Amino acid sequence: MRLPQKLTFTKMEGIGNDYVYVWFEDLDTPLTDPAPLAIFMSDRNYGVGGDGLVLIGKSKKADFRMRMFNNDGSEGNMCGNASRCVGKFLYEHGHTGKTNITLETKSGIRTLELTLENNKVASVTVDMGRPIVKPADIPMKADGETFINQEILVNGSCIKGTGVSMGNPHFVVTMHDIASLDLPAFGPLFEYHELFPERVNTEFIEVLSRQKVRMRVWERGSGETLACGTGACAVLVACVLNNYTDKKATIELRGGELVIEWAEDGIVYMTGPAREVFSGEIELI
Numbered sequence: 001m002r003l004p005q006k007l008t009f010t011k012m013e014g015i016g017n018d019y020v021y022v023w024f025e026d027l028d029t030p031l032t033d034p035a036p037l038a039i040f041m042s043d044r045n046y047g048v049g050g051d052g053l054v055l056i057g058k059s060k061k062a063d064f065r066m067r068m069f070n071n072d073g074s075e076g077n078m079c080g081n082a083s084r085c086v087g088k089f090l091y092e093h094g095h096t097g098k099t100n101i102t103l104e105t106k107s108g109i110r111t112l113e114l115t116l117e118n119n120k121v122a123s124v125t126v127d128m129g130r131p132i133v134k135p136a137d138i139p140m141k142a143d144g145e146t147f148i149n150q151e152i153l154v155n156g157s158c159i160k161g162t163g164v165s166m167g168n169p170h171f172v173v174t175m176h177d178i179a180s181l182d183l184p185a186f187g188p189l190f191e192y193h194e195l196f197p198e199r200v201n202t203e204f205i206e207v208l209s210r211q212k213v214r215m216r217v218w219e220r221g222s223g224e225t226l227a228c229g230t231g232a233c234a235v236l237v238a239c240v241l242n243n244y245t246d247k248k249a250t251i252e253l254r255g256g257e258l259v260i261e262w263a264e265d266g267i268v269y270m271t272g273p274a275r276e277v278f279s280g281e282i283e284l285i
């Protein structure tokens with residue numbers, strides 16, 4: 001099935017992590033390789049503009065399915081901010097009347113709990129699954145059962161960090177004054193570090209209290225974004241493993257705040273807003 005000449009899209013953002021959303025009835029057949037479409041649609045000069053592209057469609061295993069692509073065209077296994085926006089899109093564009101939706105992702109089936117205000121989706125709570133901390137499964141080229149506050153050599157400097165996967169790989173680094181970090185220079189040194197065979201999303205954090213953490217993120221495949229949902233979850237998990245915070249905390253990101261809880265059932269829950277910016281139609285070049 002070929003791509004249509006014109007594509008209807010919806011631009012949405014989850015605390016500033018903005019993606020272009022496209023509904024495809026069947027996510028397997030419409031595109032042989034979605035990467036070029038993701039690169040074009042994400043382009044802030046020649047396309048719609050965003051941190052990436054999210055395709056939404058029907059699923060054989062859950063209510064719906066999403067596939068997300070970073071703005072370099074690489075496919076991510078899970079996207080926390082996008083999953084909240086998908087919930088809002090599905091409800092407000094008439095694809096469902098349910099406020100409890102199951103969503104098939106590359107990292108497993110997630111549950112979305114929509115909170116309505118005046119029949120609009122005000123916030124969404126997502127079951128983000130169980131964190132993975134064994135280095136081989138993150139994946140990281142390191143032995144052992146965990147990689148907690150251990151050193152890696154970055155550009156000649158020893159940097160301590162904690163490895164966590166939320167379906168996608170994360171490395172959490174505690175620093176002073178993250179606002180002054182030159183992320184465009186520093187971020188790629190982690191993203192392409194030899195320790196991470198599938199690259200990595202890196203979070204740089206300041207612990208403000210046992211209930212609040214400030215973070216910036218350099219995302220695999222998208223660079224610095226204003227927010228990263230899976231990253232916020234990885235930060236909470238890393239902070240609990242290092243006894244920096246309680247098992248529920250507010251994560252302050254450049255684009256806004258997320259409440260993350262690592263519950264007694266072992267699942268990490270993320271709660272936050274989702275917003276539709278505009279919809280439109282674009283001629284594919």
Ligand SMILES: N[C@H](CCC[C@H](N)C(=O)O)C(=O)O
Pocket residue numbers: 017070075076077078079080081082168169201219220221222225227228229230231
């Ligand atoms: N760049 C990530 C995917 C997007 C994650 C982030 N935007 C989120 O909200 O979780 C990766 O390649 O693993």
